Structures are given as C-alpha cells and as structure tokens.
Amino acid sequence: MKHTYVLLLIGMVVIGAFLAGCTQQASTAPAQNLKIGVVASLTGPSSTTGKDVWQSAQLAAEEINAKGGVYVKDLGKSVPIVLVQGDDESTREGGQKAVSRMITQDNVDMLVGGFSSAVVSAHQSIVAEHNVPYIITGASTPVITRRTDVNTSYMFHHAPTTDDSGSQTTLFIDNVIRPAINAKFGYPQDRPLKLAILYQDSPYGKGHLDAVKNTIANNSLKINLVSQETFKMGESDFRTALTSIKSSDPDVVYVAAFLNEQIPIETQAMRDVDLKKIFIAIEPNDDPDFYKGVGKYGDYSVIQSRFSPYTVPKGPTEAAYNKFVTDFDKKFGGFPGMMGVATYEGVYIGAKAVENAGTLNKTAVKTAIANLQMPQIVEAMQGQTISFSKDFRESKFDLTMEQLVWDPSVNETRPKIVSPANLKERDFMLPDWYVPGKA
Amino acid sequence: MIEKNRVVLYLTVATLAFAVLFPLVTGLNMYYLTVLILIVIFIIFASAWNFLTYSGQGSLGHAAFFGIGGYISTLIAVKSGLTPYLTIFIGGAGAALVGLFIGAICVRMKEWFLAMVTFGFAVIIQVLVASQFVSVTGGWDGVAAPPLISNTVPNYLVYEYYSILLIAVVVILLFRTILNSKIGLAFSAIRENELEARASGIDPVRYKLFAFMVSAYFSGLAGALEISYLGYVTPEIFGVDISFWPIIYSISGGLGTLAGPIIGTIVITLLWDGLQSLGLTYGRFIIIGIILVLVVIFLPRGLVSLPEVIKKRAPVWKARFNKLLSK
Amino acid sequence: MEIGLDIFLQVMVWGLYAGCIYILLATGLNLIFGVMKVVNFAHGQLLMIGAYVTFSFFVLTGFNPYVLLAASIPILIVIGVCIERLCFRPILGTGKLNEIFISIGLIYILENVAAMIWTDEWKTIRSPFEEITVTIGGMKIPVDYLIIIVTTVLILVGLYIFLKKTRLGLAVRATSQNRKAAMLVGINVERMDMLSFGIGAGLAGAAGTLWVVSGQVFNPYMGSVPAVKAFAIVIIGGLGSIPGAIIGGLILGIAENFTVLTIGGAWKDAVAFLILILVLIIKPNGLFGEKAE
Structure with a gap:
C-alpha cells in the first residue's frame, strides 16, 4: 500500500520533471541569433488563423536567413533568426503559459503575433514586466496599446484597429x-x-x-x-x-x-x-x-x-505581394490570411529594428521600433512607410x-x-436591382 | 485504516513539500511559477466544484462563479484602491451570494435539471456582463485588474505563488474540516437518499444551499486569484471551457475525495502541456476525451483509486500471466 | 419598434425552421431518455457529424442533398449504436452524473476527430433549389424552408407510426414505460437501448442534413449550442415526452427569433435558459414531464 503511493509520487515527480525538461531548450550560448517568439493560436477555435501566422513568420525568417541573417553591429556580424513557437491555445491561460515560457525558458529577444484581444490582454502584463518588444499583428482592439495599468511602451500594434x-x-x-x-x-x-x-x-x-x-x-x-x-x-x-x-x-x-x-x-x-x-x-x-x-x-x-487574394493594388507593393503569395503557396499551399501577412511583416520589422539598433538589447530595440521609418512591404501603408504613431504605437494602414x-x-x-482614387480599378457602381431606402 | 491514513499523510506532506520547495530549487523561473500558479488556482477551483458533489449536486456552469469572483474583486479593487488581498475575498463573497440565489432555484432539482440550469446561468450572466451592465463591467473591452503584489517588488511572483499556495492549503483543510464534521455526515446522508435523510431530521434544503454557497465562494476566490494574476478580465471568462475544466480534473482525479481534484489537476495539466510539447493539436483533446471516458467506465473513483485497483487486480493479472507462460 | 404583420409572419417562418432542427434533436434525446434514462450531452456533435457526412457525399457524388438523408441517417444510426455499446451501456445504472461526464469526453473526441478529418474551417454547400421561392400570403419564402418543414413532419410521422403501429415500436414504448416489466415479458431491453440510441442518433443526422441544405455554415465545433438548447427543450417539454419535445422545440425556435427582433441578438442563446428556468420554477417536471422517480 505504502509503496504504491510512494511509487506513484515518484512517478509523478519524474513525469513532471520530464515534461518540464521537454519544453526547456538548451539555449545557454548567448546571443548568436535573433530569437523571435511567435504568439499564435495553433489549437482551439482560432487555429486556422494561427497556422497562417506561424507559417508566414517562418517564411519571413527563412528569407532573411537566406540573405545572411540580420547584421548586429555590436556582435560585428550577421546572426540568423530563430523562431520559437508559442501556442496560446486560443485561451487566456494558454497564452500566459506560452508567453512566459518564451520569455524565460527560450529567452526570446522579441515577440510577434497575438490574435484574440482577450488572450493578448491576459498576457500583456508579463510582457510589460520583462520589457520584451512585442509587435502585435492580430488583435484588432485599440485598447491593447492604450491600457494605462501596465507599461505598454514595448508593445507595437501592426494591424488596423477597429x-x-x-x-x-x-x-x-x-x-x-x-x-x-x-x-x-x-x-x-x-x-x-x-x-x-x-x-x-x-x-x-x-x-x-x-x-x-x-x-x-x-x-x-x-x-x-x-x-x-x-x-x-x-x-x-x-x-x-x-x-x-x-x-x-x-x-x-x-x-x-x-x-x-x-x-x-x-x-x-x-x-x-x-x-x-x-x-x-x-x-x-x-x-x-x-x-x-x-x-x-x-x-x-x-x-x-488590406491584402486581397485576387487583386493587387498597382504600384510599389505589387512585386512584394506577388512574391509573398507565390512563395507561401509554394511552401505551404493555400493563401495566407491578413494576420499571416502582418506577421510576415512583423518579422521584417523586428529584423530591421535590430539592425538599426545595432544590438539585441531590448530597450535599444524598442527605441529602434518606435523610431522606425521603413518602406512598406506587402500591405499598403499610409505615406508608403511603416512607422508607429508616437502616442499609441500603432502603424497606419492604407x-x-x-x-x-x-x-x-x-x-x-x-x-x-x-x-482610394489613386489605386482604383473602376468606379463604384449601383446594380440595376438596387432599390434604395425611401427618401 | 490507520495504515492508510498514514500513507495519505505522507503523500500530502510530500506533495506539499514539493510545492513549497520547488521554486527554491529551480530559482526564480517565471515559466515554472506560471504553470504552478495556474495549477494551484485550478486546484482550488476543482476542489470547490468537487465540494458541491459531496451534497449530491453537480454543476455545468461553475464558470459563472469563477467569473463573478474575478469581476467583483477587480471592480472593487479598481474603484476603491483596496489591495487585491482583501478584494479577492469580497469577490468570493459576491460569488457566494449569486450561488445562494442560483442554489435556491436549483435546490429541488436533480441531476440533468441542475446541470442545465447551472449551465444556463453561466450563459445568462455572460450576456449580462458583456452587454447589459457595460458601464460597470466595461463590456467586451473588459477591465484591467491590479496584481496581488506590485511587480516593482523584487521576486514578487514567488510571494504571489506562496500566497496562493497558502490559500489553497487553507481552503482544502477547511473543506476537510467541514466534511469530517456533522455537516459532512449530513451531506453523505443526503447524497445517498434524500428522503431518508429528511426522515432522520436533516433538512436537505439547508445543507444543499450551504454546499452551493461554499462551493461558489471558493470558485469565486479562485477566479479572483486568476484574474489578479493575469491582470485583465473580459467576458470570455464565462466560457464553457472554464466550466468544464474543474469537472475534468475532479473526475479524472476522483470524485468525492479531497485528493481527487488535486491529483487530477496536476496530472491532466502536465499531460496537457506535455502533449502540446509533442506537437499534438487536435490529438490532445482526443486523448483527454478518451481518458475521461475510460476513467468514468473503468475507474469510477478516479486516479486516486488506481493503486487500490491495481493491488486488487494484480493477483489476477499475475495468475493470467503465469498461465500464459506455462502454456 | 413597431412590428408589422408581415414581419411577424416572416419571423414566424424563421422560428418554425429553427424549431425543426431543435425538434429533431430533442425528439431523439427524448427517445433515448425514455428508454435508457440517460442523457447524451454529445448529441449536438452527432448533428455536426451528420452535417459533414452530407457535405462529403454531396462533394463526392453531387446528389441532391435531400436525397443524402438516405446516407446521413443510416451512418449516424451505426455511429449511435457504437457509442451506446462502447460508452453508455457500461455506465447504465451507475451514478446519475456519469453520463454527463462521459458526454464531455465524447464531445472532445467527436469534435477533434472531425477536425482531423475535415479540418476546422467553416464549410457550406448550396441547395439545388435555392433559386425557387414560393409566395404565400404575400410572403416570398424560399422553397427549401418548406421542404425542410415538410421533411421534419414526415420524419416525425414515420416515427409515430413506428412507435404506435409496429411490434418493435411497442416494445420500445414498453421498455420506456417500465423497464423491469418489459424484461419480464421477454423484451430484450438491451436491444431496445441500441435501437433507441440508434434512432436518436439518426434523427440528429437528419437534423445535420437539413442544417446543411438550408445553406447554414458549419465547422466541427458547431454542435454544442444546438445540443444544449435541444436539451433545454427536452426539459421544458418534460423528460420522456415526445409531444413535449415538439412543442418545446417550436416554442424555443419562435421565442429565440422574436428575442432577436425585440431585445437583440446578444440575448438569443440566453433566452432558451431563461425560459427553461421559468418553466422549472413553475412546473418542476417540465410542461409535459413524467413525475421524476
């Protein structure tokens, strides 16, 4: 009787340690890469979007790495991007676990992603506390960068708000x-x-x-x-x-x-x-x-x-659009949604900011993102530039x-x-069957 | 019997020692603390749900109490500036009050009726919070919740963890005291046969209401703790999954035992996170579902009864095995 | 807001249509409850499987989706029988909450198996009759809704004839009324369990087909809400009472749609439970319920 309980207990401890071990990646070598944690809902009701987010991030990282990675002046060399997957399970608790794991176990240099507003708001406080730059590419509510109870100065909203x-x-x-x-x-x-x-x-x-x-x-x-x-x-x-x-x-x-x-x-x-x-x-x-x-x-x-499967705004983003859509389809099959493309851009934004900062130091990177002036990538931005507003750190989409x-x-x-007028392919038309409301 | 009690004692001490020592051994590791804090909060929640079953009642809508606790505690803390250390208990009290109201409606209902009505209350309360009382609750935008301990305090997460652990220990000891008292006897009398209980002078209504209130109180407390830990509350907290988790934890651990919800929460959470690190997505839910079905059919008293069952069956298996060898 | 007669009638039709799905689910649940005295909370997941079966056959064969009732009903009957044998029979007569717990497990299993097979993206198909509308009393109603309502009535009439006029139906009713006595007169009650569970699942499968035909979208997680409401209907109408299920289904279908019209869509799901709670306060056994115990 006694033995079985003791055995059970030991078994539980061993299993616990094993599982904990599973999630702990060996990451003691300091800063030989740029680690980006991708917060995506890979399970649960939002998993379709989550998959787009994760795959688009992978595509961006591979492209950047294929060109030699991100040049960090402090290290005097280019380092590759390493992505860490953080499945928030479409729940608040799951998000909390995933983000805290990425921050403490994986020691990520920045975070990208974040879909549901409820999930993001539940893990914002730990992000704020550890001062990890976070480029939010999913949640649409403007509240997330306007909260005053936590320090949101490290959080940047790269998605059109409602x-x-x-x-x-x-x-x-x-x-x-x-x-x-x-x-x-x-x-x-x-x-x-x-x-x-x-x-x-x-x-x-x-x-x-x-x-x-x-x-x-x-x-x-x-x-x-x-x-x-x-x-x-x-x-x-x-x-x-x-x-x-x-x-x-x-x-x-x-x-x-x-x-x-x-x-x-x-x-x-x-x-x-x-x-x-x-x-x-x-x-x-x-x-x-x-x-x-x-x-x-x-x-x-x-x-x-902001990102249509069947029409590309003529102009500067056209080539990048076609390349992204074709590459994505070739690699994963299908069409990446707009959360996907924003995350793809998010990885590029992160890489650019690190290059500008010349270091992986999080505060410097955050300042670099805040001051970023970067040409638009796939999605049309206002002023054709990706930059974050000074007040609530939102990028402005066209x-x-x-x-x-x-x-x-x-x-x-x-x-x-x-x-808008400069991009339009034809005029807005009312169909013949259309009957307006009474005057 | 004495032997068994001692084993239980050892086991309890060992688990507690593990829980207390773990952060000291691993140092301040936020990820481990996050997992531990969430486990401990859900142990309180599952134990509170399980407490209700002692009185022969059940609920499919405990998210209602969990959420109300979270909301009331947060709103009071925000409006009055009181420390969450106090408001979590007020949150629990608010949940208990609602629990009393729901309990009063449900007290004469049994099984399926009760299950549906409790489920329904969770749905109704979500609509009220999200769409009806927007000026107070912030509607879908939710409310930012003050943390238990300000994060300017060094190692605040460790203190938070120990606070929550202490609350959990006190709660479970309290449950134990209640269940070992006359009230516990009355509960089991009602659970076995309400008519007979009534005949022997027990007023089932009073006891059932009491059980509902206590269960709601501690569910609310757990919700308040979770929210002050996560730092934000939105109406999603009333979701079905929040109602289902304590049930899954309690059943897999062992219904109607104090250890059941504790073991269930630990084992299922670790399994859940472990399966995730193996990259299972849908498979994870299927495995949990199969475990649930198997436990209900083959291990009706949950994982806590596993050693006993093995002990009882072991000779049979041994005999079969020997027979197989001798063939 | 003022509600004109035309809007009133129009909303009645939507209520009737919604009621049909609920009635099929609730009748199945009630049949199972009558015979086995258990409740399958995973009933909505059977509706979901029915929807996907219809979808798959439609994509593969291109048959008229109404004809695919002939596929979804039998397949769901088989699935229902399997579930009964594997999950519910072992717990018959044990604790009353066990079936709820088993159902929660089943919900997780069925939803995620479906997600693995069909992915969890939303799907929809189009009825071949979608262009056709019928004008009744100045109201233009797509003919699909009339077919759905008529199909539901036919299925219910078929069930009625089966239960009232056939020997097997008699045996089902006998088991439902008194299991022990049925056993004594030589009815194989375990077969009746399988039969009732199978029919119940088949009705859910039919509901799934009708759901798909009307052009409603579906994904693996869509079953929970209709199932919970169907169960609320069962309780409102009274456990074990099939007329209760039909009336309850109609009441809910219509009440929900009038709630959307008057109070607002946020209350649509909650109204089922408000009605449930009100009915139970006034009549603790439901409108037509047998006395519990």
Missing part, C-alpha cells in the same frame, strides 16, 4: 456611396444616407459600431444610423436580424463579422430575406473562402481590404475598398478596387 478600419469604411460610405445613390435616384445632394449596422457581440464588433458612430459624429457626416442589430459570435442564422434590418429600410448595410458569419449574412439577406442592399464587409474577410462561400450573392457588395463583380469564367465574384 477605429482605423471603421472610420475609413464610414468615410468611404459618405464620400462614394452616398453621392452615387443620390445621383442615380435623383435625391437632393444633402439627403442623408440610411445606414444599418449588423455587428458581432464581441470587442471586434463593438469596436466597429463605436468607430462608425464616432466617425459620423466627429465629421458631422450625413449618415443616419437607422438600425443596429447584433449577434453572438459563431451564429449561423441571421434571418430574423436581417428581417428587422429590412423593416428599417436602409440604403446600405454595414456588417462587422468574421468570415463564417459574413457568408451566411449576405447569402441569407439576398436569398431568404430579400434584403437587396449594398452590403459592406470589413477587412479580415477578404479571403478566397469568402468568394467561394458567398458565391453570386456577393455580387456588387463592397469589401474593405485600406482599400473593393467592389465584388461577377466573373463567369471562375463562376465566382472577383474584387475590383474602387477606392
């Missing part, structure tokens, strides 16, 4: 869609546009709702919010919410949803509820699966984009608006850029 994305979309509605409707249907120029918003009940959806409202108020836009409907994350039946929106008689429906919600929303609106309006999808939805899923129901709908056009040759719709 504020940026929401305000750019709202301005597009006011600048482009509103005049188009008023012109086509002979309404007076100052007729306010009737906007309905359907948003996910989450930080992401709520952030968009607030951004839309604030943009309208701050710019005194002629847009009336006629309906606000919400839905639970992961919902698949939107028919009643859409019926309610229909009864509010809007001109345009702004949808803040994920891909798996955006597809049924547009399908059910057109097919079941007969809500024939212009639908607007926001930036994370521009993915091959969206075009496949929404089919012909997406025709004439608008999608915001988001494009695309309209979907039916392409019989692929039996799906394809996007055409309709805004």
